[in-house]
Amino acid sequence: MARPPTIQKLKHGRLLCGTVFRFFVETWNWLSAYVDNMKGDLDVDPKNGVLTIDRTQPDHPVIRLRKDRLPASKVYIGPFNPVTDDDGRVSGFEYCYFQVGGKTYLIADEEDFGGADCIVALKIPATAGTSPADATVVTYTGENAYSNLSAAQIDEAYEIVPLFVLDANKRVVVDLRAIPTFQLEEQI
Numbered sequence: 771m772a773r774p775p776t777i778q779k780l781k782h783g784r785l786l787c788g789t790v791f792r793f794f795v796e797t798w799n800w801l802s803a804y805v806d807n808m809k810g811d812l813d814v815d816p817k818n819g820v821l822t823i824d825r826t827q828p829d830h831p832v833i834r835l836r837k838d839r840l841p842a843s844k845v846y847i848g849p850f851n852p853v854t855d856d857d858g859r860v861s862g863f864e865y866c867y868f869q870v871g872g873k874t875y876l877i878a879d880e881e882d883f884g885g886a887d888c889i890v891a892l893k894i895p896a897t898a899g900t901s902p903a904d905a906t907v908v909t910y911t912g913e914n915a916y917s918n919l920s921a922a923q924i925d926e927a928y929e930i931v932p933l934f935v936l937d938a939n940k941r942v943v944v945d946l947r948a949i950p951t952f953q954l955e956e957q958i
């Protein structure tokens with residue numbers, strides 16, 4: 771049904787008849803068909819669409835984006851890649867590679883990560899008789915997370931490398947893996 775030349779709107783105190791509302795029937799029929807026939811591109815083209823109309827509750831239809839239908843983007847996986855659930859909550863880290871003095875190390879994936887509202891960091895042992903291979907993923911939490919991280923970085927027994935800032939919902943707020951770094955050395 772085509773859109774009527776005039777969309778009629780009701781007015782209080784006026785009779786609902788053809789002489790007062792000449793295009794009311796056309797308006798009503800067009801509006802009914804418009805609502806009933808509304809579809810998302812997924813409903814029309816199941817192969818390529820990403821939007822659908824969810825009519826589970828007929829009086830409250832919802833336009834839904836099917837994230838699982840979005841085309842894959844080129845995401846390059848890097849060291850300490852966060853593993854997330856469908857809602858973006860971090861549950862662990864994979865590909866835990868790092869370098870110390872030009873040598874590459876790999877520690878086990880962090881699979882049961884429970885940190886939230888925190889700064890996630892890599893803690894590498896840095897004293898004689900210790901091995902960088904014994905590095906661990908640690909968190910600095912709460913309101914003083916930054917201060918606690920800074921205080922831990924003063925301890926010369928460890929090298930603390932910040933990786934991510936996570937919010938209270940365990941979602942990545944800031945990716946610190948590519949943080950600008952300046953190597954400071956003492957003059958002898």
